[in-house]
Amino acid sequence: MGRLRQKGKAGAVKAYVTRSAAVKKLQCSLADFRRLCILKGIFPREPRNKKKANKGSSAPTSFYYAKDIAYLAHEPVLKKLREHKAFAKKLARALGRGEWSSAKSLEDNKPVYRLDHIIKERYPTFIDAVRDIDDALCMIFLFASLPSSAKIAPTLVENCARLAAEWQLYVMRSNSLRKVFLSIKGVYYQAEVMDQTVTWLVPYQFTQNIPSDVDVRVMLTFLELYQTLLGFVFFKLYADAGLVYPPPLDERKDESGAGVGAFSLQEAKQTYSASVANVSTSEGKRVSSKEVRQTIKTISSGPVDDDTEMPDVDSSAQSAEVEEDFVPQPSTSNTQGADALPTLQTLSSVAPSHMSNLFASYTFWLSRETSRPIFEFIVRSFGGRIGWPETSGSGSPIAEDDDSITHVIIDRPVVAKPNETDEERDRRQRRKYIQPQWVVDCINAGRILLEEPYTQGKTLPPHLSPFEDRQDAYDPAADMVVDEMEDDEESEKVDISAEEEESRPENKALKAAAAAEDAAALRAAELEAEAAGVDFSVFEKEAKKARRKTEVDADADGEEAGEEDMNKMLMSNKQRKLYERMKYTEKKRTVERQSLEQKRREITKEKKRRART
Numbered sequence: 001m002g003r004l005r006q007k008g009k010a011g012a013v014k015a016y017v018t019r020s021a022a023v024k025k026l027q028c029s030l031a032d033f034r035r036l037c038i039l040k041g042i043f044p045r046e047p048r049n050k051k052k053a054n055k056g057s058s059a060p061t062s063f064y065y066a067k068d069i070a071y072l073a074h075e076p077v078l079k080k081l082r083e084h085k086a087f088a089k090k091l092a093r094a095l096g097r098g099e100w101s102s103a104k105s106l107e108d109n110k111p112v113y114r115l116d117h118i119i120k121e122r123y124p125t126f127i128d129a130v131r132d133i134d135d136a137l138c139m140i141f142l143f144a145s146l147p148s149s150a151k152i153a154p155t156l157v158e159n160c161a162r163l164a165a166e167w168q169l170y171v172m173r174s175n176s177l178r179k180v181f182l183s184i185k186g187v188y189y190q191a192e193v194m195d196q197t198v199t200w201l202v203p204y205q206f207t208q209n210i211p212s213d214v215d216v217r218v219m220l221t222f223l224e225l226y227q228t229l230l231g232f233v234f235f236k237l238y239a240d241a242g243l244v245y246p247p248p249l250d251e252r253k254d255e256s257g258a259g260v261g262a263f264s265l266q267e268a269k270q271t272y273s274a275s276v277a278n279v280s281t282s283e284g285k286r287v288s289s290k291e292v293r294q295t296i297k298t299i300s301s302g303p304v305d306d307d308t309e310m311p312d313v314d315s316s317a318q319s320a321e322v323e324e325d326f327v328p329q330p331s332t333s334n335t336q337g338a339d340a341l342p343t344l345q346t347l348s349s350v351a352p353s354h355m356s357n358l359f360a361s362y363t364f365w366l367s368r369e370t371s372r373p374i375f376e377f378i379v380r381s382f383g384g385r386i387g388w389p390e391t392s393g394s395g396s397p398i399a400e401d402d403d404s405i406t407h408v409i410i411d412r413p414v415v416a417k418p419n420e421t422d423e424e425r426d427r428r429q430r431r432k433y434i435q436p437q438w439v440v441d442c443i444n445a446g447r448i449l450l451e452e453p454y455t456q457g458k459t460l461p462p463h464l465s466p467f468e469d470r471q472d473a474y475d476p477a478a479d480m481v482v483d484e485m486e487d488d489e490e491s492e493k494v495d496i497s498a499e500e501e502e503s504r505p506e507n508k509a510l511k512a513a514a515a516a517e518d519a520a521a522l523r524a525a526e527l528e529a530e531a532a533g534v535d536f537s538v539f540e541k542e543a544k545k546a547r548r549k550t551e552v553d554a555d556a557d558g559e560e561a562g563e564e565d566m567n568k569m570l571m572s573n574k575q576r577k578l579y580e581r582m583k584y585t586e587k588k589r590t591v592e593r594q595s596l597e598q599k600r601r602e603i604t605k606e607k608k609r610r611a612r613t
Contacts, residue, residue, distance in 0.1 A: 012053040080113035136226035137200035175356035177381035257393035359384025367410040414457040
C-alpha cells in the first residue's frame, strides 16, 4: 500500500509559492524582493494548473519555485539589506535627536554589499560571461548618454561612460569588430571576442529624456549587476591582452572632449609574485610548482651548497604549466575519435582575419557634421587613421591639410567654395569625398566598395542590415530579371495586343463560358456566343475544358488541405500552435516581399518611362 499524500503537502502546492508568500517568508519589502530576484536571475514561473498551485483559488497572482525562494533565504545580499534597513532607522533617529556625531559615525559605517559572489555563481566560466554581455553593453551605453538627474547620479553616468570607453578601446586594439548597421534606434555593432559573437546598440548623440512611464529603479538594479559583470570581463580581457586595467585617463584631454582618446593603453609589465607557481631563476626561465616542492624537500632534508640552482624547465613544460590541455579520450559512440576542445589560450591566439586591416592603407578626415565617436571607433577598429576638426574635440592625430588624407567623410550637399586657391583645389582633387554610409557598407561587404555611388551629394544605395540572413528575405540591391528590365516595350505591345484580342465579341463569349458557375450563367454565355457567331461545338468544347480545369484545381487544393489537416491531427496542441504560427509568419513575409518587389517594378518602369520622354 502506497503512502498517503495529504492535501497541500505535495504536488504543485509544494513546488510553487506566490509572491506575497515569498515576501512574507523572506521578511523583506517588495522592492528588495524585486532587487534580489533581478540580481540572482530568478523570475516568475507558470504552473500547469494555477488553481492547484494557489490552493484552490483562481485569483491572478505570480508564482515562483519554492526552491528558488529557499535559495534566496541564505543570500548574503539579503542580510545586508536587512542591516541597511536597521541603519536607516538608527540614522533617522540620530538626526531627529540632533546627535550629529552619532549620525556621522553611522554614516561612516554604513553597510555596503558586493555582487562578486553572484557573478561567480551565475557565470561559472569566463566564456559564459562573454556570451552574456550583450544586454550589459546596451545598458551601459544607454546610461552613458543619459543626463544626470535626481534619480541618476552623475558618478553613475561617469562610470558607465568609462566602461563604454574601455570596451571600445579593447575592440579597437584587438580588431574584433565585424558588422555595423546604422538604424533609426542607433548604431548596431557586432564583434567577435573569444570566439563569441557580441552584439550591442549605441544610441545617437542626441539629448535623451527619461520617459515618465519607465521605472528607473528596475533599470538601476540591472545596471548595478551589469557594472560588476563588465568589471570582471574587462579585467580578464585586458590581462589576456597584456594591458594595464583600468587604462589610465588623462584628465586634461577628457575635459577638452577627447572621448576615447583620453584613455591610453599601456603594456602590463611582467611581474612575478612570491607564489610557488611563478618563481623564476636569474636567467628568466620559469619553473613549475612541482620542481619547487622537490627543491624545498632537498633543502629541508640536508645541507646544500650556496650555489644550488633551480632545475631548468623547457618551454613545453612551461606552456603545460600555464594551461592544461584537454586530452581527447576514446568514445564508444564516436569511433572516429574525439575533437580537441578549444581553450582560452587557443582562442586568444587565433590569427585575425583579413578584414581587421580593411582601412589600413587609408586616412580619413571627418567633417564637422559627422559623428566623431561613431566613425573614430569604426575606422580605428579596422586599422585606419582618422582626424577631425577642433570643433569635434581635441586630440586629433592629423591636421586637415595633411597630405596623407585619402578620404573625407562628409554629409552635406556640394557647395562651391569661393576664392579657392590652387593648393586647395589640388588637395580637393586628390581626396575622395564620400558619405558616411560608404564606410559602413565596406565593413559589411568585407571589401572596399567603389566610391562613385557614395560621393558627396548623390542619392545613396539602400543600406541593408547585415544581420538578416534569411534566404527568402527581400533584397532591394538585387538586380531585376533581365526580361522584365529590358523588354518593357515588348511587354507593353503584348499587353495591347492581348487587350485587342479580349475586346473581340467571340473571345468575350468564350471567356464568359469559362467563368460560368451555374446553369443560368452558362445559358447567358451560350446566347452571347450565338449572337457573336461562334459555333456551338467550339463553345461546348471551351466550356467543358474550363469546367475540367476548375475541377482538377479544386481536387488538388482539397488533397493538399486534407493532407495538411491529417498532419495537424497527429500533432500535439503545442506543436500545432507552433506550426500555425510558423505558417502565418511565412505567409506574412512572402506577402511583404511580393509587395516590395511589385513596388520596385513600378518604380523602375516609371523611371524608364520618364527617361524615354
